[in-house]
Amino acid sequence: MDWNQIEGKWTQLQGDIKKQWGALTDDDLAKIDGDRDKFVGKLQERYGKAQADIEDEIRLWMANSRLDEH
Template sequence: MNWDIIQGKWKQLQGSVKEKWGDLTDDELTQIDGDKDRLAGKLQEKYGWTKNDAERAIDDHFRDRTI
């Protein structure tokens, strides 16, 4: 998974992220702007996950996506 591509297509991918992690607000998704560390931080904050858990969930989500 190439994060440069994800960042470039972040607007299109926000829907799938919101569907997967519905506790994230539209404003938070805009602030994240395709940055993996910011997304992991928000998931840690919202769901109480460790950094490793958040990164694993992100990798799993985007690994299965056709980008």
């Protein structure tokens, strides 16, 4: 899966995203609207982690996600 797929299915993936990162609100997800930079920034803000750590988490989540289920 690549980010273009995630961006294209952002609305369908919001439930999965909230399961993974429960500190994100519906409002956060609406504002992010599939933008990777906004997503990384909001995760940094909510979790207080370094950008590299957030990027690693996103890569792992992407590797384990199955877009064909959505």
